[in-house]
Amino acid sequence: MNKFGGSLGTWLGKVLPAVVFGALFLGFWEWAVKFFELKPYFLTAPSAIWEQFVKNFPLIRGAATVSGTNALVGLVAGTVLGVAMSFVLSRFKFLNQIITPLAVALNAVPIFVLVAVLNNMYSITSEVPRRIMVALVVYFIVLVNVARGLTQVSSTHVELMRSYAASDVAILRKVRIPNAIPFLFVSLKIAAPAAVITAFVSEYFGGSQNGLGSRISSNIANSKNAAGWAYVLGACLLGLLFYSFSVVMEGLNRKGRAR
């Protein structure tokens, strides 16, 4: 019943295989680079990447702050807008029929290319286009999921509420919203990593060279491969941070529901 309070032993049992595999993988990587004398532009050794990571840490942290802020601002804005719109959609069914296919279709195309268009609308040094891009990606993910949570309620619950002569507002508050909350957290688990990825990718379409995405490409372009990889490592860590946060949030929500 209690998923989160497992003993240290079972926790180790879950984590240990992944750690061992990761260590073996890094060891093999290091060994392969040395043994086959791979050129740095082909593949850089983990030790060299780590060295660059430590050396450039203040710069990487600065770039991560820029990308991370873009991702966070976009994530929050997209979530707020997505939740707001899902309420409108669940209230007006005909809108749902128009918007949901559009949202699904937009999810299938790489809409980050829109950032090139957005860049033209704002000054070249503005972070706004990137944040709008992130917000847009997050918006559709949250919208589709939360709208589903608001509308897919058990028919028994709806009949029960009608038998109590409950108003639409009461049904929304007592049935639809509680039903949609797990859907919101699931959508955040998808949206959080997507927000970070979108923040990186949107940096490839011009604008300030201040984020992790643009630093990766500029370092690689200047044959500073190990430094480029060090920024990739920073990007991985930032992505993990966002993902862990969404998982912890979902865990807290489940615990709140004692389930």
Added chain:
Amino acid sequence: MSAVNIRNVSKAFNEGKPNQVDALRDVNLEVQQGEFVSLIGPSGCGKSTLLRLIANLLEPSSGEVSVNGKSAVQARLDQDYGMAFQQAGLFDWRTVRKNIELPLELKGWEKPDRRARADEMLQLVQLPEFGDHYPWQLSGGMQQRIAIARALAAHPPLLLMDEPFGALDEMTREYMQGELLRICAATGTTVVFVTHSIPEAVYLSNRVVVMSPRPGRITKVVDVALGADRTEDTRNRTPFFEAITAVREGLRGMHAAHVGMGNDDR
């Protein structure tokens, strides 16, 4: 004043379209205060539809439904009835006590009053120690008892039940039937009960209403002369079997008329 009065009620779905279904045609039924009436019949005989017309979850195409001397709409607005379904339909995100409090919340009761009533209802269904549990921590039979407690929380004079024990195993089912009779005797509640099971209908009811499909209508009403005090022993007595036979004959009569209807006992 009768608890439920149904006069010349018909209900058609998709009215006027090629796929029109006559769910009920010319149904008349009167249920007295304190009476326990079961509706039985094969799938598609309109028994659930009839229950929903009484609950005002559906509107009749023609005819009139009154509950406690009021229109069905007014009775629903006044919460003159409680309802229980085949699925207990408890809210997973609410504790058992909070589930029972829900109809009272919607009526605008104060918190201490709600809590006192919820505890009273937990006593009534003999699950007083489960108030702070969540529904998924309870067995199916216990969940259904909580659903009954919730349906009766506002002390409605009428209880409408749509196959409430249909998803329970036979042992639990018989136990729940005894519990329901005890609760109804304690509260004086009138019950309209939809079921597929002949013994269940007979054991519980003062009258069993036999219905047949296409179009849904009442074909027979069986009076059950088992008295008020029904125990497990009642199931072994001759009047019980006589009533079962009478209901079965009512159902069989329509079976002959609808060859291939099949028996509908799940």
